[in-house]
Amino acid sequence: METILKVEGLKTYYFTSTGVVKAVDGVNFTMQRGESLGIAGESGCGKSTLAYSLMNLVPPPGKIVDGSIILDGMDIAKMDEDSLRNEVRWKKVAMVFQGAMNALTPVYKIGKQLAEPLVIHGNISEDEAIEKAKEILPKVGLDPNIINRYPHELSGGMKQRVMIAMALIMNPDIVIADEPTTALDVIVQAQILNLLKKLKWEMGINLILISHDLSIMAEVVDRLIIMYAGKIVEIGNSEDVFGKPNHPYTQGLLNSIPKLGTHELNYIPGLPPDLRNPPKGCRFADRCPYVMDICRREEPPMFEVGNGHYSYCWLNR
Numbered sequence: 001m002e003t004i005l006k007v008e009g010l011k012t013y014y015f016t017s018t019g020v021v022k023a024v025d026g027v028n029f030t031m032q033r034g035e036s037l038g039i040a041g042e043s044g045c046g047k048s049t050l051a052y053s054l055m056n057l058v059p060p061p062g063k064i065v066d067g068s069i070i071l072d073g074m075d076i077a078k079m080d081e082d083s084l085r086n087e088v089r090w091k092k093v094a095m096v097f098q099g100a101m102n103a104l105t106p107v108y109k110i111g112k113q114l115a116e117p118l119v120i121h122g123n124i125s126e127d128e129a130i131e132k133a134k135e136i137l138p139k140v141g142l143d144p145n146i147i148n149r150y151p152h153e154l155s156g157g158m159k160q161r162v163m164i165a166m167a168l169i170m171n172p173d174i175v176i177a178d179e180p181t182t183a184l185d186v187i188v189q190a191q192i193l194n195l196l197k198k199l200k201w202e203m204g205i206n207l208i209l210i211s212h213d214l215s216i217m218a219e220v221v222d223r224l225i226i227m228y229a230g231k232i233v234e235i236g237n238s239e240d241v242f243g244k245p246n247h248p249y250t251q252g253l254l255n256s257i258p259k260l261g262t263h264e265l266n267y268i269p270g271l272p273p274d275l276r277n278p279p280k281g282c283r284f285a286d287r288c289p290y291v292m293d294i295c296r297r298e299e300p301p302m303f304e305v306g307n308g309h310y311s312y313c314w315l316n317r
């Protein structure tokens with residue numbers, strides 16, 4: 001197996017007027033070539049911030065404050081803007097941004113918007129870029145003629161396919177899709193997920209799929225990262241994390257997926273901690289049904305709980 005991405009000790013903070021938000025606070029993981037990775041966790045746990053960090057494109061007042069992101073021998077966390085723009089963004093790592101399909105500019109045709117990253121990063125003319133865009137559209141299940149249409153003439157699912165095409169256009173190694181199906185109805189959701197799976201197989205894309213919805217991840221990703229309050233709490237093969245969840249937070253998340261035929265609505269009581277002032281020890285302690293003294297005193301280390309399956313929980317001591 002070849003490691004294509006290695007993230008170590010990553011910390012990304014937002015420096016706001018009311019304090020420092022520790023949105024990603026010491027994250028470690030690796031990604032192997034050909035593998036797809038899912039990142040799941042409640043709203044606000046740092047999924048998008050982690051994704052932005054992987055392109056070193058964290059919006060202000062955020063920035064990477066520590067750690068390394070090694071891709072192809074380069075440390076993305078420490079690269080300057082020029083090198084990031086010329087060597088990394090879109091070419092090596094591309095992203096389908098959360099909510100981006102609603103950010104297509106209404107006044108430009110799809111072709112012009114699709115071509116934009118190519119013109120900016122690929123040193124080619126707009127006409128050439130539009131030709132390239134036409135080649136990529138059938139790969140995402142769209143007719144090349146939609147380059148002449150305006151965004152309002154497309155359905156939500158079509159717009160999301162355009163966003164995926166935009167991420168693919170420079171033939172990147174890694175594609176990050178941040179909540180790519182959230183605003184879509186269930187049928188279109190399934191179509192988009194199938195498309196991502198197909199692209200992974202046909203184009204050899206290393207997919208990082210982000211969602212708060214564990215049930216949609218089951219089908220798509222090989223390995224799963226569960227995040228809570230800026231940290232990874234569990235990581236492992238999807239079947240293991242779904243089938244034998246170790247961390248009480250993962251168990252709670254899986255229990256809160258609505259089940260057909262019951263009227264029960266389970267959820268995890270309480271709220272995630274304030275990331276400006278996270279508790280010491282385990283960040284989940286206040287909501288954990290199994291909390292012990294040590295959990296409030298010391299941060300749990302990583303425990304191996306199965307083959308390639310790790311959990312940061314003192315219950316495994």
Ligand SMILES: Nc1ncnc2c1ncn2[C@@H]1O[C@H](COP(=O)(O)OP(=O)(O)OP(=O)(O)O)[C@@H](O)[C@H]1O
Nearest residue numbers: 014021023042043044045046047048049061212275
């Ligand atoms: N621009 C910003 N300025 C200040 N704080 C921010 C900013 N963006 C995000 N945060 C904070 O960082 C934390 C992580 O946010 P992030 O958007 O990464 O979460 P997420 O897991 O992607 O959530 P969601 O599922 O809602 O998309 C949250 O506490 C959020 O309030």
Ligand SMILES: [Mg+2]
Nearest residue numbers: 047048049098
């Ligand atoms: Mg997000």
